[in-house]
Amino acid sequence: xxxxxxxxxxxxxxxxxxxxxxxxxxxxxxxxxxxxxxxxxxxxxxxxxxxxxxxxxxxxxxxxxxxxxxxxxxxxxxxxxxxxxxxxxxxxxxxxxxxxxxxxxxxxxxxxxxxxxxxxxxxxxxxxxxxxxxxxxxxxxxxxxxxxxxxxxxxxxxxxxxxxxxxxxxxxxxxxxxxxxxxxxxxxxxxxxxxxxxxxxxxxxxxxxxxxxxxxxxxxxxxxxxxxxxxxxxxxxxxxxxxxxxxxxxxxxxxxxxxxxxxxxxxxxxxxxxxxxxxxxxxxxxxxxxxxxxxxxxxxxxxxxxxxxxxxxxxxxxxxxxxxxxxxxxxxxxxxxxxxxxxxxxxxxxx
Numbered sequence: 001x002x003x004x005x006x007x008x009x010x011x012x013x014x015x016x017x018x019x020x021x022x023x024x025x026x027x028x029x030x031x032x033x034x035x036x037x038x039x040x041x042x043x044x045x046x047x048x049x050x051x052x053x054x055x056x057x058x059x060x061x062x063x064x065x066x067x068x069x070x071x072x073x074x075x076x077x078x079x080x081x082x083x084x085x086x087x088x089x090x091x092x093x094x095x096x097x098x099x100x101x102x103x104x105x106x107x108x109x110x111x112x113x114x115x116x117x118x119x120x121x122x123x124x125x126x127x128x129x130x131x132x133x134x135x136x137x138x139x140x141x142x143x144x145x146x147x148x149x150x151x152x153x154x155x156x157x158x159x160x161x162x163x164x165x166x167x168x169x170x171x172x173x174x175x176x177x178x179x180x181x182x183x184x185x186x187x188x189x190x191x192x193x194x195x196x197x198x199x200x201x202x203x204x205x206x207x208x209x210x211x212x213x214x215x216x217x218x219x220x221x222x223x224x225x226x227x228x229x230x231x232x233x234x235x236x237x238x239x240x241x242x243x244x245x246x247x248x249x250x251x252x253x254x255x256x257x258x259x260x261x262x263x264x265x266x267x268x269x270x271x272x273x274x275x276x277x278x279x280x281x282x283x284x285x286x287x288x289x290x291x292x293x294x295x296x297x298x299x300x301x302x303x304x305x306x307x308x309x310x311x312x313x314x315x316x317x318x319x320x321x322x323x324x325x326x327x328x329x330x331x332x333x334x335x336x337x338x339x340x341x342x343x344x345x346x347x348x349x350x351x
Contacts, residue, residue, distance in 0.1 A: 035311060035329055035337040039093040047098075048086070053328040053336040054185065055112035055254055055315040056088065057121065059147060064089055065317060066099060067328065068110040068123060081106040081138060085113070085123075085152065088328075090320065092338050101145065103154030108138035112187035112254055112315065114194070121145045121152065122194060122216075127160055127167065128183040135161065142187075142194075144220045156220030160184065160196070165225035170211060170232055176201055183251070183270065185314070186210075190257040195233065197252030200270035206249030207235040207299075208267070236284065236300045238267045240307065243277040250276055254315045259322045260343045263287035265302065266313040266327065278309040281316070281327065281341065311337065 040051060054070040064087040083101035086094050101107065101123075109126040116122075123143045129135050137159070144156035160167045161182075171180050186197025194213040202208055212233035213219065219229050242248035250267035257263050263284040269276035282302040308329065315328040319340055329337040 033339060033341060035308065035327075035339045036092065038088065038328070038336045038338050039091075040335055041094065041096040043096040044086070044094055044098075050333060051086075051094075051336050052330045052332065053086075053315060054110060054330060055187070056317045056326065056328055057113040057115050058317055058320055058326075059087075059115075059121075060320075061147065062087060062099075062150065063320075064095065065326065066113055066121070067094075067315070068107075068113050070109050070111055070126070070330075081108040083107045087150075088338070097150070099150055099152060101143075101152045101154065104141070104143065104157070106138040107141065107143075108136065111185040113317075114187050114189045116189045119146060120155075121147060122187060122189065124160075124184055124187045124196065126182075126184055128200075129181050144216075157223070158219055158225060160225070160230070163225045164227045165230050167211070167230065170230060171201070174203065174209070174232060176203075186252045186254045186265075188255050188257060192216075195255060195257075196230075197255045197265070199251035199253060199268065200272070202249055202251060202270065203235060205237065206239060207237045208250065208252045208265075210234040210236070210252065210255070234287070234298045234300050236265070236282075236302050238265065238280070238282055238302060240276055240280055240304070242269070243275045246274070248274045248276040250280065253279065253313060256316045256318065256325070257287070258318060258325065258343055261286075263300075264305075264316055264325060266316050268312045268314070278307055278311055279313045279329075280307050281305040281313060281325075306341070 052070045053067050056065045056067040059066050067086045067088050083104050085099040087099055088094055111126050112124050114122050125139050125141045127140050140159045140161050142158040143154050145152040145154050180201050183200040185199040188195050194216045196211045198209045210233050213230050238250040239247045248269050251270045253266040253268050255265050265282040268279040283305050284300050284302050311329045313327050314330040317326045319326050325341040327339050
């Protein structure tokens, strides 16, 4: 398989272009609470014209955040969904050099990233239908990866739609119709388990869903989900005033167990539902979902931390110091934005 790096290296003058851009572009001060634009080098923009950042995670060995783009094009070969991530530095500037993913043909609609903190990274795609109503195999991936230098190597893969323990079976157990389309956008690792958050579907009362994948290493080794490895862990109502003034229920765009013991959620309205006028950051002070063997996940209460008018918070990660959250915002055809949000709630007033 031809790597993304190799394809980029064939671009005439690419090395000189990258060097000049990296040396001559002004550095941006780190934001504090208010979203600000991410700096996109022109050498990167040529190959990834639409930067819809959907998730991120801190990679200490690179001194960078790794970020996932939910749709990408390598214009050298007009190849959609090339397997790579981007790297974002501490000042909000993307590197021109990509971070290739070896061992997988494509990543279609990548949505979230997380790590176990000891060298293993995980990436999830949406598992949702494309514009033609198809859920192709490259949209149905939960990848286990090792970071080797500035490349990621896939060491395991799962399809959450397949098997007796797959997500469709779990959705049916909650009373939703068979064949209900999924939109998976959130992923985090906590105490040996992976937690998966759904943008859609929502329950009948508007609650958003969180599932827990227990013993993920065993599942990756087997290459499939066992009947009891994926469980409905929790449900939470994330309701905000919408564009028309009526309440709108949001789904989960990303989630993170932070160093203050709370669970933080980025949330936006599901694509097919009423518009919320901007996403939100929510905090669950004492997250306690259902336990092993429970038929239903636990109901949790969330506190609204901040609305972001006209913006869609799509990814959340711990800052390098661990005392703040880092959020990225997808703005469709406009350049993405980012912000740092202190974990001390008194540092920046909620709005």
